[in-house]
Amino acid sequence: MLTGMGLIFIGFMLIFIGTLMAASAEEADVEGGGVIMIGPIPIVFGTSRGATLAMVLAIFLMLLWIIGALLSRRV
DSSP: HHHHHHHHHHHHHHHHHHHHHHHHSSSOOOOOOEEEEEETTEEESSSSSSHHHHHHHHHHHHHHHHHHHHHHHHO
């Protein structure tokens, strides 16, 4: 439990530091993306190639997690 709380805290700190660094940058280049899951079908969208690749990676990791969870239930 302590490890999970630590990882959540580190995640919040990284987001906070990233926000501060982005705010102090002179040139603001905003990128975004998202994933909409309709059943098992993901719809991926993004404003740049990097954001879209990050979303595809997130879907891949999510599928790996689901497969791992399903396989661990059968054992």
